[in-house]
Amino acid sequence: AQKVTQAQTEISVVEKEDVTLDCVYETRDTTYYLFWYKQPPSGELVFLIRRNSFDEQNEISGRYSWNFQKSTSSFNFTITASQVVDSAVYFCALSEANSGYSTLTFGKGTMLLVSP
Amino acid sequence: DADVTQTPRNRITKTGKRIMLECSQTKGHDRMYWYRQDPGLGLQLIYYSFDVKDINKGEISDGYSVSRQAQAKFSLSLESAIPNQTALYFCATSDLRDSDNEQFFGPGTRLTVL
Numbered sequence: 576a577q578k579v580t581q582a583q584t585e586i587s588v589v590e591k592e593d594v595t596l597d598c599v600y601e602t603r604d605t606t607y608y609l610f611w612y613k614q615p616p617s618g619e620l621v622f623l624i625r626r627n628s629f630d631e632q633n634e635i636s637g638r639y640s641w642n643f644q645k646s647t648s649s650f651n652f653t654i655t656a657s658q659v660v661d662s663a664v665y666f667c668a669l670s671e672a673n674s675g676y677s678t679l680t681f682g683k684g685t686m687l688l689v690s691p
Numbered sequence: 692d693a694d695v696t697q698t699p700r701n702r703i704t705k706t707g708k709r710i711m712l713e714c715s716q717t718k719g720h721d722r723m724y725w726y727r728q729d730p731g732l733g734l735q736l737i738y739y740s741f742d743v744k745d746i747n748k749g750e751i752s753d754g755y756s757v758s759r760q761a762q763a764k765f766s767l768s769l770e771s772a773i774p775n776q777t778a779l780y781f782c783a784t785s786d787l788r789d790s791d792n793e794q795f796f797g798p799g800t801r802l803t804v805l
Contacts, residue, residue, distance in 0.1 A: 584731070608792065620781065620796040666733060670792040677722075677741070678749070679794055683733040 578602065579669050581682035588657050588689055596652045596685045598667030604628075606672040609643065609650045610679065614664040623665075626650065657689045694718045695797040697782050703803045704772050712767045712800050714782030721787040723765035724794065725749075725757060728779040737780075740765055741787070772804040 580599045588594045600609065611623040624634060626643050634641045638655045654661055664686045668679045695716045704710050714723065722741050726734040726749075736749030738757040746757060754776060758766045769776055779801050783794040 581733075610793070612796075618779065618799050618801075620799075622793065622795070625793055677747075677792065678724075678736055678739060679734075679792065681733040681735075683731060 578680045579667055579682035581665075581667055581685045583685045584683075585686040585688065588687070590659060590689055590691050591656050592689075593653060593655050594657050594687065594689075596654075596665050596667075596687065598650045598652065598682060600648050600650065600667070600669045602648075602669060602671050604672045608670040610668040610670070611641070611650075611652050612666045612668065614666065614684070616663070620666075623652075654687075657687075659689050659691055662687055662689045695782060695784055695795055697780075697797040697800045699800060700798065701801045703805065705805050706771075706773055708772050708804075710769045710772055710802070712780055712782075712802070714765045714767070714797055716763050716782075716784045716795075716797075718784055718786070718795060719762075720784035720795070721762065722785045722792075723759065724783040724785075725755075725765065725767045726781045726783065727751065727776075728781060728799075734781065737767065769802075769804075772802075774804045777802060777804045 578601045607628045609626045613621040631643050640653045642651045664684045666684045667682045670679050698713045724739040725737040728734050735751045737755050740746050740759045743759050756768045779799050781799050782797040785792050785794045
């Protein structure tokens, strides 16, 4: 069974629109970490955020915000007032205590296209 | 200078050739990883190593081997490359002391097998 599901394969928006990228995860652990990474067209992976399972407080960083809900096993990512530079593939990932936090399981990614 | 470097950055090779991808890090991290990325499939773990004497298979290790020559170096080899190994390969590191296993990625190596 897929442990990290990013159901949206591709999303297209027009600049200044708000957009939410969904991430649903599956784990039996009570302790785990969730991550979001960004992969711009240049190809490198850029770390965006880390959240542990005991901290359900939502986080805002500039135009980016994250909504963590354990009740629905979701860790969604919202970009407010999107910009062309936000165009990238975004990955959600999970690190579990039962693996000693030794590995990351990635979702398949969501490609975000922001047009002018 | 980048903390995690990969060489080469791009490589084109032919079916049946042996090829090695190298990864070096200056972060002083114990843990190192190799991933491959195929379009639409995200990143899949090939091998990982927690120290020089520790090597572990990931989810897609068939057709690959690795060598941890030193704490700072972790190489990935394709003994006999095949076209479906055409992909983007990433090396990553993490610090054993960081409980969350945040991983730091290299710039990637784009490999094409003809």
